[in-house]
Amino acid sequence: MDYDAIIIGGGPGGSTAGSTLAKAGKKVLILERERFPRFHVGESLIPYGNDVLREIGAWEKMEKSAFMEKLGAEFVLGNSKASIRILFGRYLKAGYAQTFQVERAKFDNLLLEHSGSLGCEIWQETKVKSATITDDGVTVSCDKDGTTRQVSARWIFDASGRDAFLGKQMQLPKTDLGLPKKFATFAHFKCVERNCFPDQGHITIVRLDFGWFWMIPLDAERTSVGLVQTLEHFKATGMSPGECFNHVVATTTELQRRMGKSERVNEFAFAGDYTYRHLQNAGPRWFLIGDAAGFIDPIFSSGVMLAIRSGNAAAKECIAADAKGTALSPRAQKRYTKHVGKMCQVFLNMIKMFYDNKAFEVFMDKNPPKGMEWAVNNLVAGNTRLGWRLRLHVWAFYAICAIQKRFELVPHLDLSDPAAAEPPAA
Template sequence: MRPNLYGVPEEYDVIVIGGGPAGATTGGLLAKQGHKVLVLDRERFPRYHVGESLIPAFMRPMEELGITERMDQRGFERKYGGTLVWGNEQVPWNFSFVEGTRYPHAFHTRRADMDSLILDRARELGCFILEDCTVKEPIEEDGRVTGVRYTMRGADKPYEAKAKLVIDASGQSRLLSRRYADVTWHEELRNVAVWTYFDNCERLAGDEYTNILIEGLDDGWFWAIPLDKGTISVGYVTRSSLAGQSDEKLPDLFMSEVEKSTKLKRMLGPANQAAGWRSARDWSYTSTQFHGNGWVCVGDSAAFVDPLFSTGVALATLAGSVLSKIVHQILEHPHIEAEALNRYAGAYHNFFDEIRLFVERFYDRTKYKEFYYSLAQEMVDPEKERTPSADFVQLISGLSGKHPMLNLHLEDLIGDEAAAEFTASA
């Protein structure tokens, strides 16, 4: 074993595997609460990632991190709602975040910049951040995960780090959940996506200027995300069974489907392609376990759902915020670990399933928008306290206010005095 890295301790309260939005949010908020945190990532930031369009639920953990103003300072495009060509006869309709949430906007971003912003904030808050660092395996003692073994780019021997708890935020690599759990694939969402980027695009008109465009066709749908005044991210999503097995044919499929579109085709009229092609397959899944002895998942290592409503980053960071509060109490009161993580896992799983089930039913494009509004109300507001359209906006914003995921309590586990502290921090 080599000597430890210069200035980097060997023991921590928490080790976070992955410096993406889920890991950086969780680690940053734990460091903000005074804990000693190590965040490890195999990449050097900024690094490319798809998922550029965000939803209002993302704003809540960013407020806790204290970086919402920095997003405007960075020039990220504000997102006030969406334009859909969807449903029976593919009639265009819009939604606005002003209706149904306390956040009137989210953002479209280049994820390389956004993810770097969150990771840099975690560093500011006191996290030890190691990039170009690959976690090879967990360290186990008496059946409990007590740390990780990792290598650094250019080094020929591993290092070790120990912690009271290890958080798997490794995304779809699922470094710990792959080792300790299976995964359930959601058959209704076995899709393939192919995407690229265009410059010199025409934008949607008027109040729709900053909207994400979601345009449904007979066999799939397009996203069009404005990244700045003339550049958009465009992707096509369809069933894997319809796309075939060869990724080499996906660009041809993309371009042939563009010709069938309406709003998107007009946006791309004066445009030129500005990047190569990327694709992903069969990505909607849930881990069969969200935690174990000494470890817990957050973000895509726990679950991921089809990108129809851009929920990935928001759900990951929102879960990171909740988990940071849970882990803080576990570190203060170690005896509550198993039950506290059970409550987190149950609430997280249910929150994810609510979004997944809505997406699955939304894929029925034979309905009118009123059906989708009523479906949202049925799921999040059965007492009908708000309008169906407001319930729709709240659901696709990731902010179902009464959901246990947003209102976890540990009072019965940690006692009155500590419970008061937990409630105040939440």
């Protein structure tokens, strides 16, 4: 074998897997289709990815890279009539009290270079064409520098993002998790109104009656701003993505206040068909990590955390199997798949709550019952390892959300906006 492991994709999941393997003495090849640094959406990190970044040795480099410090999150109605702010440090230990907003071009490049510093071999601008997997290992065919090459390894990790290379090649079954398809339009802006100190680094989520906006401060000037709506709603507007984005900004009270003097500094980008998960995430010699395993709605900024946690977990399963001199056992395959599924389920429950107007009223309650704020704080921070006490309070939160649908336990939220007009149907 040429390598111990081949990783398809050099994003956060692939880089984390590579770093974990390299620290264990493995010979790793990372195949990345693009040339880093490159633009990517998903700029807001959440605290429960911090420990993995520390474990692989990347945290100190992040602290020296002048990324915007993120201490919490803010949720606001589009009509400006209600808002809440979540401060991580109010309930979480010091190691989870803050994280960063990151320009993904710089962040992803930092993680990829870090994996290289630990010993990973990195081939950029290399397109993987096929992978032949047997019980003993894998042979990958790829195009590099205009030449087709063959490389082999005992293990293969698919971190190809929503391209889901192995999932498509192996025709792995997947589910849409019961959520409608979404469409996102996003760009970077300057002169967006920021929160005052110490909340200037918060992500702001502006809730609309048909979707939501994100606002992520990246540095002293630039803010990432994106509109997420159902694909069905977007098509019904009859507008281009940019026209629809501008129309919603112009007819939403909170967005007018924050973006009235803003200026877009790059072209609009688009992403669609959100939310899916492969039902099997590992085999005897392969792993799916990050978005290649599944992608869920980005409302709670889970993408990078799920990528690095799954990449780290997959690498450790590989290392343990190598120590035994075996392929990944059926039990280990199920364990890894269950681990990824449990992390996704925590966020999926929150996503469904967010899109349910009555449940969202509970989330936005200014005077939650004892323990409720603590539970929600942990969930928004990305804590998927729920101990019994936290699990009990999370269960109570969702129980109140369910009751709210029939009996008004918390005040009703009016989502209508005097400044707003639905985009006209085509």
